[in-house]
Amino acid sequence: MTPLFSRLLALAHDNHAAFYAPGHKGGQGIFSGLAQVWGKEIFRADLPELPDLDNLFAPEGVILEAQTLAAETFGADQTWFLVNGSTCGIIAAILATVGEGEKILLPRNIHQSAISGLILSGAMPVFVNPPYDPTWDLSYGLTPESVELAFQTHPDIKAVLALSPTYQGVCPDLKAIAAITQRRNIPLIVDEAHGSHFKFHPNFPPTALELGADVVIQSTHKTLGAMTQASMLHLRGTRVDPQKINRALQLVGSTSPSYLLLASLDAARAQMATMGETLWLETFALAQQARQTLASIPGLKIFDPQPQTGIEYFDPTRLTIDVSGLGLTGYAADEILTEPFGVIAELPLGRSLTFILTFGNTEQDIQRLINAFQKLSQNNQAQYPLDRPKIPTTQPETCYGLPQLSPRQAFFATSRAVALEASLNQICAELICPYPPGIPAMMPGEKITAATLASLRQTLQLGGVITGANDPSLNTIRVIDY
Template sequence: MQRQERAPLWEALVAHVRHGYAAFHVPGHKGGRGAPPELGAAWGRPVFKYDLTELPGLDNLHAPAGAVRAAQELAAELYGARATFFLVGGTTAGLVAAVLAATRPGQRILLPRHAHRSLLAATILADLEPVFYPVEVDKEWGLPGGWDETAVEALIRQTPGAAALVLVHPTYHGLVGPARELIAAAQAAGLTVIADEAHGPHFYLHPELPPGALTLGADLAAQSTHKLLGSLTQSSWLHLGGGRVPAAAVAEALRWVESSSPSYLLLASLDLARRQAARNGRAAWQRALELARMVRSGAARLPGLACLEAAGWPGVTGQDLCKLTVRVSGLGLTGREAACYLRRAHGIQAELADLRTVLFVLTPADGEKDGERLLTALAALARERRGEKARVGELPELPRPVQRLRPRAAAFAPKAYLPWRAARGRVAARAVVPYPPGVPLAWPGEELTPEVLAAGEALQAAGTELHGLTPGEGGEPLVAVVEE
């Protein structure tokens, strides 16, 4: 652990700033002297001195040989990875690069429909054919969880030409499925396993959290360090596990999708977040888990509320207790109504709200007073806010559309824009995604069947927005379809 006490990139950055060079280089604000005064007043002038990019002694993110390389090696050591790549384009850039490095145009990729939209972008850029494996959705909560091992393993065997499989580990709400078995089955069939571990960088730091995807054998794992650890927003990292994908292929793909002028504020925050996790990650997450249990226990006793406990859910093998999902439909409210009340009346900002639930994220940054404040607000919600239960609609079961074109062909095809009902039988040219739940109703290249259109209308009637539509001249939303 003595090596983990170092922060080589941060140390190099501090040394550069202390030297006091005359800055005849970018960025143009020159250490803050030319920055908008409002930013200096709000953030403080010193932060701008560290807003640098590649300079002598600070290394090069896309050809690391010094401080960046040393910092990445320490992160890989902490996570047990073969190599780690720092990301300034978020986990989105990491997932896109992982797919580009692991596949060739025309191949197939297996993934669940609730995969992050970055996987749609990756599928388009790599010109892949998506094959969706089924995921169990709990009807009471309306949330995706795990999967049936037998069904997915059969699909893997029945999908020739597949190059990769995407594992979402965990879901947005902290649920994990039988990942070890899925990884083994996919790799036995010759597939590279790419883990979207955006919400799981802390799994490696405490034994009471679910096991990390790398620990279970994943070939690549992209993590949003900024979501659960202490780095700045948009900073993430991508870990390389086994030997299926060359590190050079990943590095090349990252050069395609990331900035050539990376922010050293983001990179230094990754270096320090790694050191912080190595120093006290276990103790910090022990406190977070204790707080989560306290808040869960208190919230579960409030009338009309329920806390997500996934034990016994089909296809779910574990849960991150620090993701607190509270069902409010027992109050006759939607999650959005509850979240709006909590924000306006109590200054509580939730992470996510959907038709039935509100999601709160607890981390080591939260303390007992924060937990008590949340419980006080939830108690007031249960006491003061009651809606009409009939107003809380039911989400329809999402159909499985027919794939008529690969996503890239549909996305780049000439487009026509039609009213929703007039698009029956046409091929979607853009993803149509209901929020909530964030699971695409139609991917580019899928047919807008009567079942898809009916589900879209039912979702809108239940209070769900359909993202991906285009406003028409009269205000009527239009759907983009492939021009015939």
């Protein structure tokens, strides 16, 4: 049953004269090059909020039916479809739970969308550095101990935002963290952007909703069959007012939502409800094949963590490979694998590459991945001689302090550009992120430290890209002008 998708399909083939947007009128006026490549069918279904298609922000018909089915499938009390990605869901969750000057606890490796939520809400972040593994140069998840200590330091925290899973598939002990927030009757928001598939096979970690989260945001497009940008926000329990979620989503969501994206959410939900376990069982087999074969290739190390501090569960379909044994950085290996081998990773980092495996991958994909790494291992000394990447080995201190200014105050403050060296101990006025993964290295309101500057320099030296800065080369940084 796909109420929204089915209604959209029927209207796409309804014979009528269109005097409404979009301008291409069901593909009749579309650029011929697009029609030749994509066909006209996709444009027939590119329809606006017609009466029969319901209204995303006041659903009463097929959107409401589709969202209700999604809530039942994913285990929520209420579900909202998102067409602006998980970004708008995370921002909306923050806006619905904390206001100007109120404190929210977040891990320091949170996505930059959460910082946008802080800027818009005026909330004050209490950042916690999650456990850091210098062997892999990876940060894991929030620990219950760090959350408890944060509350002791800041008993007026109004909400907690956790990340689960990380890009590498690591999930923290959300059940214990939820017990802490529930005792205080405050909401637990979980950025589960990379975990929309967890519900559909017992080999996956439990979902954040199952473990006690109040609000969960999922990028349905990342690991399920929805189109890019199509995401969902799930609510469970009574700690967060659904009307506040509604109002917040109207602030950050488009008033002209794409029904192609909305229908893809409906279809992705139906696919998982009817075929999910079977599809994912095949993916597990491919993931296991890839792990076993790649682990035998000289110079490679496969990320396969066991439960430890910051790691309660692990997604076995997330494949992270350390290539430093080949004398390569993750960035360099990514370029080589892309051309000439045609193998493209989700996330290159200083010493590793992360690959997302889903039911959309085939046996041929896995073999291509394996063949590329076999050739890379055989040829790296002759063709790709590089020094081994230098990776930091110091663990960041857990910090429960507050930034000098709230992200909102800093964002709107007067700022000036200074040379990188002169920015030390100044207050940052920019949101500066190595990308991917889009985790802020510096954000508005934070004091600029020597360690952060060194980390950014290293990212550029290793071939990473810096986003958010006025000067992408980082010759200058904008700081608060007192």
